[in-house]
Amino acid sequence: MTAMASSGISRRAVLQVLGLAALLSLLGALRFGSVSIGAGELLEASVDLVMGRDGTSLAATLLALRLPRAGTAMAVGGLLALSGALLQSLLRNPLADPYVLGVSGGASCAAMLAIGAGAGAAAIALSAAGGALLALSLLFALAHRALFARDVLLDPGKDSAILLTGVMIASLSAAVLSLVLSLAPDGRLRTMVFWLLGDLGGATSPMLAALALATWLVLGLVAQRDAPALNLMLGGDLQAYTQGVPTTQVRRRLIIVTAIATGTAVALAGAVGFVGFVAPHLVRRVLGADPRHVLPAASLLGAVLVLVADTVGRCAAAPLQLPVGALMALIGVPVFIWQLQRP
Amino acid sequence: MSPPLLSCRGLEVRAGRRCLVRALDLDVAAGQRWVLIGPNGAGKTSLLLVLAGARPAEQGTIVLAGTPLRQWSVEHLAGMRAMVADRWIDPFATSVLDTVLAARYRLHDGAGERHGGAGAAVALARDCLAAMDCLALAGRDVRHLSRGERQRVALAAALAQETALVLLDEPISHQDPRHQIQVLQALQARAGCTYIGALHDINAAARFATHALLLYGDGRWVAGCSGTVLTPDTLSPLFETEITQVEAGAHRVFLSHG
Numbered sequence: 001m002t003a004m005a006s007s008g009i010s011r012r013a014v015l016q017v018l019g020l021a022a023l024l025s026l027l028g029a030l031r032f033g034s035v036s037i038g039a040g041e042l043l044e045a046s047v048d049l050v051m052g053r054d055g056t057s058l059a060a061t062l063l064a065l066r067l068p069r070a071g072t073a074m075a076v077g078g079l080l081a082l083s084g085a086l087l088q089s090l091l092r093n094p095l096a097d098p099y100v101l102g103v104s105g106g107a108s109c110a111a112m113l114a115i116g117a118g119a120g121a122a123a124i125a126l127s128a129a130g131g132a133l134l135a136l137s138l139l140f141a142l143a144h145r146a147l148f149a150r151d152v153l154l155d156p157g158k159d160s161a162i163l164l165t166g167v168m169i170a171s172l173s174a175a176v177l178s179l180v181l182s183l184a185p186d187g188r189l190r191t192m193v194f195w196l197l198g199d200l201g202g203a204t205s206p207m208l209a210a211l212a213l214a215t216w217l218v219l220g221l222v223a224q225r226d227a228p229a230l231n232l233m234l235g236g237d238l239q240a241y242t243q244g245v246p247t248t249q250v251r252r253r254l255i256i257v258t259a260i261a262t263g264t265a266v267a268l269a270g271a272v273g274f275v276g277f278v279a280p281h282l283v284r285r286v287l288g289a290d291p292r293h294v295l296p297a298a299s300l301l302g303a304v305l306v307l308v309a310d311t312v313g314r315c316a317a318a319p320l321q322l323p324v325g326a327l328m329a330l331i332g333v334p335v336f337i338w339q340l341q342r343p
Numbered sequence: 344m345s346p347p348l349l350s351c352r353g354l355e356v357r358a359g360r361r362c363l364v365r366a367l368d369l370d371v372a373a374g375q376r377w378v379l380i381g382p383n384g385a386g387k388t389s390l391l392l393v394l395a396g397a398r399p400a401e402q403g404t405i406v407l408a409g410t411p412l413r414q415w416s417v418e419h420l421a422g423m424r425a426m427v428a429d430r431w432i433d434p435f436a437t438s439v440l441d442t443v444l445a446a447r448y449r450l451h452d453g454a455g456e457r458h459g460g461a462g463a464a465v466a467l468a469r470d471c472l473a474a475m476d477c478l479a480l481a482g483r484d485v486r487h488l489s490r491g492e493r494q495r496v497a498l499a500a501a502l503a504q505e506t507a508l509v510l511l512d513e514p515i516s517h518q519d520p521r522h523q524i525q526v527l528q529a530l531q532a533r534a535g536c537t538y539i540g541a542l543h544d545i546n547a548a549a550r551f552a553t554h555a556l557l558l559y560g561d562g563r564w565v566a567g568c569s570g571t572v573l574t575p576d577t578l579s580p581l582f583e584t585e586i587t588q589v590e591a592g593a594h595r596v597f598l599s600h601g
Contacts, residue, residue, distance in 0.1 A: 092434040232448055236432040241397050243504060244421030244449035289435030 018300040029070040034318035072203035074303035075212035076269040081302020083261040084276030098262040098276035101166030105173025106135025107266040121202040125267040132263025198272030198325025227291040354403035365562030378552040379541040385560035387541035424508040425501035443468040446500040471499040491517040511540030
């Protein structure tokens with residue numbers, strides 16, 4: 001009841017606050033690190049960058065390093081939170097996260113093989129994307145009946161068929177992963193483990209960062225267009241269908257969106273955990289369950305969470321860098337538990 | 344006579360290998376209220392799903408408002424028929440008002456009161472809630488309603504969809520005696536609305552329906568005016584139990600004797 005009453009007052013305000021938080025965390029991410037930049041220098045370097053002038057100052061150098069990483073962090077967080085929010089709604093299961101359908105498992109396996117073969121960052125990202133695609137194809141092949149049925153049933157078995165198939169693909173990936181890890185040469189094991197924990201250390205390419213941000217934007221818009229339909233599908237396929245939603249097509253389209261989102265995020269930063277699960281939950285507690293509001297808000301919150309966690313990871317034990325995935329859970333779990341305790 | 348709103352020819356409904364309804368020919372004219380009567384598992388819900396277009400028929404054709412059902416788009420169909428199912432899935436917190444407004448998806452005006460959604464849609468949603476005696480629940484979370492209340496909210500949502508045809512699957516199964524009558528009367532009072540509903544309560548069916556379709560569960564069926572079809576002679580073999588009829592004032596009351 002309280003959630004109901006408070007849900008409407010400030011949907012716009014919540015989005016504005018999240019946008020502001022994104023801006024502030026971006027500023028923080030650019031300023032702080034093993035070396036901090038003053039606000040004035042940052043502004044100067046930013047102006048240089050925007051005007052296309054080659055800066056030679058320390059600030060310009062640091063900006064060129066930190067901006068792609070910050071952009072990638074935001075895109076990764078946004079994509080994972082979007083994917084998690086979509087899957088929790090699509091599968092009507094609050095425990096779902098971006099990794100539940102095994103897409104990231106496929107990506108991780110392929111990435112580990114690439115690292116094992118000594119590939120560079122771009123090749124790792126590319127092979128992770130290929131692995132994600134392979135896992136998605138496997139899901140579509142195996143859960144064919146549930147995903148392509150002409151029959152709109154009350155049957156909740158459809159969701160569990162997709163979910164269980166995904167869990168099986170994830171388990172299979174985990175098995176292959178442990179084989180690869182146990183056979184990998186010692187010298188590469190550390191890189192592999194860091195990658196599996198979720199790590200933005202390799203995110204130095206401005207082009208990949210721009211690509212990731214563009215992917216986030218496009219997938220976010222595609223998902224938003226289907227958000228009203230998804231809202232009805234929360235109440236079951238039969239009800240949504242009789243109210244005018246082509247449920248089978250919407251489900252298929254959105255599962256592809258989640259797979260691309262998860263695959264892109266995992267390819268860029270490894271398996272960053274927790275954010276895709278927790279961001280939609282936190283948002284839902286404030287805004288209610290309607291995907292029209294949850295999707296954009298969760299996306300923004302995810303971007304902020306990963307960016308803040310990565311900034312803290314770079315600063316906390318500088319010059320050592322802590323994996324963003326671990327920090328995310330360290331920051332996020334207490335927040336989430338505090339939220340759960342609230343009446 | 345105007346063409347029927349819904350007509351079936353040679354319709355067959357199966358559940359796995361069992362044939363539930365065979366070669367059904369049915370004409371439902373606008374404004375009629377049909378009840379589906381039959382024992383458990385006779386195919387009432389299955390037939391409703393087929394008529395709703397949610398499940399393909401094994402055989403036969405269904406024509407809705409002059410156009411074969413298969414040629415209707417999902418969205419246009421939603422403007423013509425609504426369906427009240429007999430179970431609901433509420434995984435996350437949603438207000439009753441939003442649940443009713445969501446039924447207006449195809450009209451794109453159900454965005455919600457506080458979201459600046461159309462005031463007319465909200466007013467209509469509240470009218471529908473009031474017709475189902477649950478306006479007081481408008482701000483409540485659907486997950487915290489009793490089953491009877493949740494069922495009336497689902498009925499209100501179907502009314503808010505503003506369709507000519509409403510399919511009902513056990514619409515009063517969770518209602519107390521007062522609300523059983525109230526719900527059926529409110530449905531009946533909506534001018535021009537056509538209903539096809541599965542009902543287990545023969546007495547409620549007899550009061551509500553203009554027509555009845557008896558389903559035996561083995562393919563056989565009987566259709567006709569409720570006054571001629573709903574009699575002890577047809578109902579007793581249908582339910583394989585002795586059913587008698589007594590007059591109680593203006594009403595006929597059926598008694599089953601097990």
